[in-house]
Amino acid sequence: MSTTPQPAFISVVGATKRWSNGVTVLDGITLTADRGDFVSLIGPSGCGKSTLLRILAGLTPLGAGSVRLDGMAPEAAREIMSFIFQDATLLPWRTVRSNVELGLELEGRTPTAQRREISASMLRLVGLSDVAHLHPRQLSGGMRMRVSIARALATRPRILLMDEPFGALDEMTRDLLNEELLRLREQERFTTFFVTHSVSEAVFLSTRILVLAAKPGRIAREIRVPFEGPRSAELRSAPEFLRLVGEVSTALRSVQCDNPPENP
Amino acid sequence: MRRLLAQVGWPLAVLVAVITVWDLACRWLAIPAYVLPPPEAVLRVLVERRGNLASAFRVTAVEAGGGYLMSIVAGVLIALFFARSPLIRRSLYPYTIVLQTVPIVAIAPLILMWFGSGLRSVMLVAFVICLFPIIANTTQGLISVPRNLIDLFAMANAPRSAQLLKLRLPYALPSLFVGLRISAGISVIGAVTGELFASSNAVGEGGLGYSITYANSQLQTDYLFALVLTASLLGFLFFFTVAALEWLCLRQWHESAMRADAD
Numbered sequence: 456m457s458t459t460p461q462p463a464f465i466s467v468v469g470a471t472k473r474w475s476n477g478v479t480v481l482d483g484i485t486l487t488a489d490r491g492d493f494v495s496l497i498g499p500s501g502c503g504k505s506t507l508l509r510i511l512a513g514l515t516p517l518g519a520g521s522v523r524l525d526g527m528a529p530e531a532a533r534e535i536m537s538f539i540f541q542d543a544t545l546l547p548w549r550t551v552r553s554n555v556e557l558g559l560e561l562e563g564r565t566p567t568a569q570r571r572e573i574s575a576s577m578l579r580l581v582g583l584s585d586v587a588h589l590h591p592r593q594l595s596g597g598m599r600m601r602v603s604i605a606r607a608l609a610t611r612p613r614i615l616l617m618d619e620p621f622g623a624l625d626e627m628t629r630d631l632l633n634e635e636l637l638r639l640r641e642q643e644r645f646t647t648f649f650v651t652h653s654v655s656e657a658v659f660l661s662t663r664i665l666v667l668a669a670k671p672g673r674i675a676r677e678i679r680v681p682f683e684g685p686r687s688a689e690l691r692s693a694p695e696f697l698r699l700v701g702e703v704s705t706a707l708r709s710v711q712c713d714n715p716p717e718n719p
Numbered sequence: 720m721r722r723l724l725a726q727v728g729w730p731l732a733v734l735v736a737v738i739t740v741w742d743l744a745c746r747w748l749a750i751p752a753y754v755l756p757p758p759e760a761v762l763r764v765l766v767e768r769r770g771n772l773a774s775a776f777r778v779t780a781v782e783a784g785g786g787y788l789m790s791i792v793a794g795v796l797i798a799l800f801f802a803r804s805p806l807i808r809r810s811l812y813p814y815t816i817v818l819q820t821v822p823i824v825a826i827a828p829l830i831l832m833w834f835g836s837g838l839r840s841v842m843l844v845a846f847v848i849c850l851f852p853i854i855a856n857t858t859q860g861l862i863s864v865p866r867n868l869i870d871l872f873a874m875a876n877a878p879r880s881a882q883l884l885k886l887r888l889p890y891a892l893p894s895l896f897v898g899l900r901i902s903a904g905i906s907v908i909g910a911v912t913g914e915l916f917a918s919s920n921a922v923g924e925g926g927l928g929y930s931i932t933y934a935n936s937q938l939q940t941d942y943l944f945a946l947v948l949t950a951s952l953l954g955f956l957f958f959f960t961v962a963a964l965e966w967l968c969l970r971q972w973h974e975s976a977m978r979a980d981a982d
Contacts, residue, residue, distance in 0.1 A: 514870050514874070544871050546868070561877040610875075
């Protein structure tokens, strides 16, 4: 890792987390991310990738080590951070528009008229202007996730934490949302940490992929994704893309073989 | 139209069948009127004594309604307190179950002894019987808010009050309504039971329960029937008011209301 004169945008040093039952979920994780990075965390279940994400968000307290986001501790950095969960976590009693405005409303700094404007533009951004007045249960899974993304972006976050957001969607919807996420990133320039189980999704989206190993959770490999310029759907069939998918898959497999299932 | 017919038609057919069987039984088996009055005698008494019935209805409605409203306020407040921590729930929940398991006929005389045999005491009996379903259901709703939603509010640095008003309470609303529906019906049971005990002290204006004791002691079985019907009408009214309110509040977003809508 190269040392830069100024501190990294996001830095995690020696992050360690033990559950109360003695299991070490994360063991001395050290990583940095620059502005605009898209870092995917991939690994077998139990490797602590979701826990790492929750620590970055300040939702899970850190055991030992330090986490800095733009020079702030996680709790303070929530101002510039949004979290997107595995399910869309929309409030079923609110309309789509009012769900998108939730973050701004809770912060309480934006007047109503301006909230309206922002939610309208966010919904336009994710292509859901037509359904602004509907309730979440009237939407498909993919649309709900789009609303969730619009809500996260409405507060103009500089850091986006995504915990396997497309895991429950069918492959076609997932591909579409992947492309949409890339487009949003071009526009909004947020720095992303992205937990996923899908290798091709990780390669398609990321600038860097961290392969985590389990028991205890640690970074086993870091793979840079060197594609230049804007990415499009065609990238998925490019030889370089497929080579990287192969490389990540191999890394993932070797990590899983290191930790054979324990038989008591 | 066909849906309406199916919804109203079948219950109506059952009603007609029951009344017919009842009428025939009275004629053929020669049952004395003080044991089982024929339907037309009940109908006649319903019309003739509608003034008495209406005033008894009013008294009981105030008692049951008052106790019901009190139980909603107290029940929701207690549920909010219970939802604060598992420790509070573990230490206090068993005592609320006592409310549910001790028969109301055992508590009613105590309440009347402590608070006198007025309208206030009868209201209190209704209150006690209504309380548990509201506490139990609302608490359940408040504590089943998904972790991710709570985290979402935490990420927005939302104050506790916002979490309560914008997340926990709306989330618990469907469960609260389950409790409200159960308690709507039993509030009338509570009020009538309370009056049964209050009647020995002869409250000036008698409600349905008081009148039932009176009709029973006078062997006015047709009037007794009319009173029981009036009492069920009251319970019905409470229940449907709550059901309508529930539909209004939840129809936009909750599964239960939507499903009823689609039927």
